[in-house]
Amino acid sequence: MIEIKNVSKAYSKDKKAIDSLDLKINDGEIFGFLGPNGAGKTTTIKMITGIVDIDEGDILIDGTSITDNPMEAKKNFGFVPDSPDLFLKLKGIEYLNFLGDVFKLSKNARKSKIEDLAKRFDIFDALNDKIESYSHGMRQKLIVIGALMHEPKNWILDEPMTGLDPKSSHDLKELMKEHAKNGNTVFFSTHVLEVAEKLCDRVAIINKGKLVFVGTLDQIKKEFKDGTLEELFLEITE
Amino acid sequence: MKDVFLLTKVLMKSSKAQNDSKGSKFKKYFLILFAFAYLMGFMGYTSYETINALVTFKIEYLFIKLMLMGMFTFFIMQTIIASLNVLFFSKDIETLLPLPIKPNKIVMAKMNTLIISEYLTGLMILAPALVVYGYTLKLGISYYILAICAFLLLPIIPVIIMSFVVSAIMKMTNIIRNKNIVQYLSILLTLILVFAIEMLSGSTNENVSSQDIANSVTSINSVFNEYSVLYIPVKPIYEMIINHNNINGIYNLGMITLVSSVIYLIGSNIISNIYLKVVTSLNKTSKKKKSGAIEYKKDTVRKTFLKRDFKIIYRNPNFLLQCLIMPFLMTSVIASSVAMSIKDIPLQDIEFIKGYINEGYPLAIMIGIIGVLYTFNFISITAYSRDGQNAKVLKYLPVSFDKQIKYKTLLGFYINLVLMIIVLIGIKILVPTLSIVNLLILAFIGTLINIFNNYLGILLDLKNPKLNWTSEQAVVKQNLNMFVQMGLLSIQIGAIIYLGYKLQNLNKIAIIVTITYIALLLLLKVYIKNNAKKLYSRID
Numbered sequence: 001m002i003e004i005k006n007v008s009k010a011y012s013k014d015k016k017a018i019d020s021l022d023l024k025i026n027d028g029e030i031f032g033f034l035g036p037n038g039a040g041k042t043t044t045i046k047m048i049t050g051i052v053d054i055d056e057g058d059i060l061i062d063g064t065s066i067t068d069n070p071m072e073a074k075k076n077f078g079f080v081p082d083s084p085d086l087f088l089k090l091k092g093i094e095y096l097n098f099l100g101d102v103f104k105l106s107k108n109a110r111k112s113k114i115e116d117l118a119k120r121f122d123i124f125d126a127l128n129d130k131i132e133s134y135s136h137g138m139r140q141k142l143i144v145i146g147a148l149m150h151e152p153k154n155w156i157l158d159e160p161m162t163g164l165d166p167k168s169s170h171d172l173k174e175l176m177k178e179h180a181k182n183g184n185t186v187f188f189s190t191h192v193l194e195v196a197e198k199l200c201d202r203v204a205i206i207n208k209g210k211l212v213f214v215g216t217l218d219q220i221k222k223e224f225k226d227g228t229l230e231e232l233f234l235e236i237t238e
Numbered sequence: 239m240k241d242v243f244l245l246t247k248v249l250m251k252s253s254k255a256q257n258d259s260k261g262s263k264f265k266k267y268f269l270i271l272f273a274f275a276y277l278m279g280f281m282g283y284t285s286y287e288t289i290n291a292l293v294t295f296k297i298e299y300l301f302i303k304l305m306l307m308g309m310f311t312f313f314i315m316q317t318i319i320a321s322l323n324v325l326f327f328s329k330d331i332e333t334l335l336p337l338p339i340k341p342n343k344i345v346m347a348k349m350n351t352l353i354i355s356e357y358l359t360g361l362m363i364l365a366p367a368l369v370v371y372g373y374t375l376k377l378g379i380s381y382y383i384l385a386i387c388a389f390l391l392l393p394i395i396p397v398i399i400m401s402f403v404v405s406a407i408m409k410m411t412n413i414i415r416n417k418n419i420v421q422y423l424s425i426l427l428t429l430i431l432v433f434a435i436e437m438l439s440g441s442t443n444e445n446v447s448s449q450d451i452a453n454s455v456t457s458i459n460s461v462f463n464e465y466s467v468l469y470i471p472v473k474p475i476y477e478m479i480i481n482h483n484n485i486n487g488i489y490n491l492g493m494i495t496l497v498s499s500v501i502y503l504i505g506s507n508i509i510s511n512i513y514l515k516v517v518t519s520l521n522k523t524s525k526k527k528k529s530g531a532i533e534y535k536k537d538t539v540r541k542t543f544l545k546r547d548f549k550i551i552y553r554n555p556n557f558l559l560q561c562l563i564m565p566f567l568m569t570s571v572i573a574s575s576v577a578m579s580i581k582d583i584p585l586q587d588i589e590f591i592k593g594y595i596n597e598g599y600p601l602a603i604m605i606g607i608i609g610v611l612y613t614f615n616f617i618s619i620t621a622y623s624r625d626g627q628n629a630k631v632l633k634y635l636p637v638s639f640d641k642q643i644k645y646k647t648l649l650g651f652y653i654n655l656v657l658m659i660i661v662l663i664g665i666k667i668l669v670p671t672l673s674i675v676n677l678l679i680l681a682f683i684g685t686l687i688n689i690f691n692n693y694l695g696i697l698l699d700l701k702n703p704k705l706n707w708t709s710e711q712a713v714v715k716q717n718l719n720m721f722v723q724m725g726l727l728s729i730q731i732g733a734i735i736y737l738g739y740k741l742q743n744l745n746k747i748a749i750i751v752t753i754t755y756i757a758l759l760l761l762l763k764v765y766i767k768n769n770a771k772k773l774y775s776r777i778d
Contacts, residue, residue, distance in 0.1 A: 049634040052778055053698050053771075074636035089553040090546065093532050100534075101542035103633050106620050111534040131552070 001027050001079075001155055002048060007057035009209075017043045019166045020057070024169055025187050025202075027153075031178045032196035033189040035206035036237050041189045042082060044206070045158050061154055063084055075103070077154040078147035084139035084163065088132035092142050094130060096149060103150035110149060117145040121168055122177075136163040140205065144172060155179060157188035162194060173199055195228045200233070207237045208220045239687040243338065245347035250354060252330055255341020269702070272580070273721030274362060283364040289374045298375065300456065302479050305367045306472045310572055312363070313356050313393045317400035320355065323711050324348050324557075325401060325509075326517055327410060342510035356393035364389055368479075381482040385511070387491055388475045394498040395471040395656035403659060409512045451500035454460050471497070521674030539637055544647035544652075550624065551617070556710035557624055561617045562653065568614040569657055570605070573664055595669045596676050599685040604665060605751075608684045611657045611732040612726045616714050620648035622777060623704040623713050629777045643700070647692040656748060679748050687730065693762050695723055700773040 002025040009018040018040045025031040035041045046052035048059050050066050050073070057067045064073040088096050092227055093114075100110040120123035121141040123134075131139060140163045147155065155176065161169050175198065176186045196203050197217065204214040213236055215223075220232050267477060285301070292298040325348055334344055368385040371377075474497070478490035537545065551557040594600055622629045632642055698719045703748055707713055714720065737747050766773070 008416075045778070051630055051633045053775055071636050074634060079634050081630070083627070085630055087546070087550070091533075094546075096532075096547065097537075098542050098546050099533050099635075101539055102637055103538050104539075105536075107536045114532075114534065124532075128530055135458050138255055151747050 001025065001060075001062055002156075004044070004048070005058045005060070007044075007054055007059060009052065009055050010045060011206055013065060014142070016209050017139075018047070021206070021209075021211055023204055023211065023214065026186050027185055028180055028183045029201045030176055030186040030199055031188070032200035032203040033187065033206065034191075034193070034196055034203055034233060036197060037055055037190075039206045039210040039237070041206060042106045042158060043209075045079075045156060045189060048156055049077065050074060050153040069207055075150075075154060077156050078150065078152035080140075080155075080157040080160050081145045082158040082162075084136065086131070086139075086143060088224070090129060091130050092127040092134070095142065096127070099146045099149065113149045114145065117148060120171055121145065133156050137165055137168065140164055141168055148175070152183045155187065159190060160188055161190065161192060193228075193230045193233060203229065205233060212236045241339070242346045242350070243345050245343060246350040249347050249351045268720040271472075271769075272725060273718050274723055276725055277362040278366045281363050281371050285367040285370040286374060289371055292541060293374070297456070298371075299480055301367075301386070302371060303472075303476050305371075305478075306365060306388070307469050309360060309364050309392060310396055310469060310472050311357070314381070314400050316356065316359065317352060317397050318404060319711070320352055321397070321401040321404045323742060324352055325405065325513065329505055331517055337470055341498045341514045342507055345510040345513050346506045348400060349502070349509075350395045352401065353393050355718060356397060357390070360389055360393065364392070365600065366430075380487070381479070382484045384478050384487055384491060387495075388479050391494055391498050392472075392475055393473065396502055398509075401504050402509055405509045405512050405516065407517045414556040415758050458687050460601040497750050539641075540645050540648070543637075543642070544595070547617075547621070547624075547646065554710055557620075557713070560648050560711075560714040561620065561624075563614075565615045565653060565657055566659055569611050569660060572611070573660075576664075576668075581732040594670070596744070597671050598744045599735075601676060601680060602735050602742045603745055604661075604680055604689070605683055605738075606731040606735045607744075608680070609687055609727055609734070611661060611729045612654050612688065612691055614693075615650055615657070616717075617653055617656055618647055618692040619719050619723045620713050620717060621696050622648040622699050623707075623717060624710075626705050626707060626713075629703070629705055633774060633777060640718045640767045641697055641773045643693075643766055643770060643773075646696055647689070648697060650692040651688055654692070657690065658684045676744060679744060682746060683751050683755075686752060686759070690755050690759045690762065691723070691727060693766065694726065695719075695764065697766065700776060703776055705777065 002023075003025040004021055007018060007021045008016055010016045021040075021044060025196065027186050033041055033044065035096050038048070043052060046053050046063070048066065051107075054067055061073040061076045064076060066073040074092075074171070087098075090098070095109070096114050097224060105113070114127070115124065118127055121144070123138050123141050123145075126134065126138060131142065134142065140160070144157075147157070159170060162171060176188070180186050180201070200217070201222075202214065205212050213220075213232065223232075285305075287299055289301050292301055346511075368389065372381050372385060378563070471494070474490040474494040478487050478494060479489040483492065551561050622632075625632070635642075637645075658681065662677055662684075666677060702719055703711060705719055707716075734747070736752060737750060741747055741750075
């Protein structure tokens, strides 16, 4: 469960990047985080993951504050950043072993998890190559594997479908569904409204740092006279 | 030309490692000023001593000749790696190629950035030498005007010629289309050149009298004269400065300006003819190897951080050269200089050194030598900058920031440790009378200085990280933090040697130095522990 409690963040004195954001993402839920460019999606995700400090409010990951107890909170999530160009000089397996060491995974646990996910995403044979030789999509798959290999309860993904081929995108969506079905949390940002519409139990729309809508697809339809998510998105972010 | 000027401006802005810190502009400018003052001061002082020695024998003109030839050689060496990075392997290529800009304009703009970066190097080395020459010989305004012209004209020809050579090799040779291979080869070439220069000048070290300086300058001059054909472009610049007070100066200025302009225009056009073909056929990634068995290795967090840092350095040719090879290269250069000068020391002096070696002052000097070698280790000072945008990953890993800082000091520490062991073994071989106890005290103090300065390096990098760079070269070369590290280490070395000179007793020196370093280290660790989060906030 991820609880964002009245969080604010300002990069300059006169403008808040995030203004009093209040959200709760429940266990067993796939939650889509939407908003136009520069709305504050990445800043929010950076605050949830401890990359950026929170000015006001707090964020709890399974009840643990990312501000007060960051180490414990960080153990409770797996994060896929927006850019997959990480540690290009390392081999795929070296990157995964590095994360395995950091999350203190046993040799057997990491072996079974890496094999399972790498075969599922069809990059197992490339694990001994340097990441710099991977295509954008392969890098994205590797980052996803790295985020999921320690079996975190909460998945936080920033634009996770970018660069993935249709099969991998489908596989990731299936994994997300499966994860949520097992009582875990999936929180992801996306620009692809169709993905959010089909995949999410609930969505939130953020604009200029403020939460402008949060609810289920049924609520959207009710509030917007059977309109689509795209129509709602365009109207409230104008 | 307006397009070229604009493109040059854009490339210059994007090529420099952006200042990611949130510190004030004052701090940034102070750092730049400090770095420049440090090098210019050193260069100015050395020039002053050399010119005064040469004036005694009325051969001061050789100083200008050698400075120009030396800088010309330096520009050539520097352009080999720089032109590879700027022309073929910089990140901006993929942005520039789809734009409707003619290749010759891209090449001219890139040439301009190379020439401007040489001006910056020249500002630290050549400019103080020229100013000191004019000041010492009380030369008039005409000298300074022509010296400025010389400063501006000197890098143009070596940059164009070497860029052409590099481009031609890239065009003709298929095997070096891979970025890594090219960069490893250029490192090898640089090493060969450094060793060649060291061999060439080895016999001139440790000379102190005016006669010796004059002899050294004359012998270097004769070496340069043997290869005078390579220095044809330097001749008119030299003639221009020497004849600053007569018409020959103006004549040579006109000639070298014309020649430089023609070479610039023709060279840029020739390079641009091959540039597109080469740059579009480059292979920037490593060759995929046939996959072997996948190793699921388990390490401690400490070890995994250390291994990750090491792999990123040795798999990146620029980092390999600047962070791993450089400290060992400097050690070998200093060691070979010492070894070569030993043969000139009279036997009675050697006996005196052997008897005197266990005193406080020479031991303090040995600590100083170890400290000097530490100044060439840039691993900790670039620990986070090397990671670039990847440093963000460290922020969401469940490893506390102060522990990460500790792990990040390890690689720099181990490299310094190896350097120290090499130096101590070398000293023990050269001077067997050095007692084991004193050797161990030296090792202990050397280790303390090592630990402290690695933490200091990490702190400096975290205070002013350079995470947005377009080429790996910028991480070290454009990193002002390294001058701060050099400055701070110089102060420490100076203080220890002064202490040795004053106290003359190793035990007293060891106690004072140990207490001071342990206290400083504790203060630094407490500061890091309390401010780790704040320090990491600069990585975002």
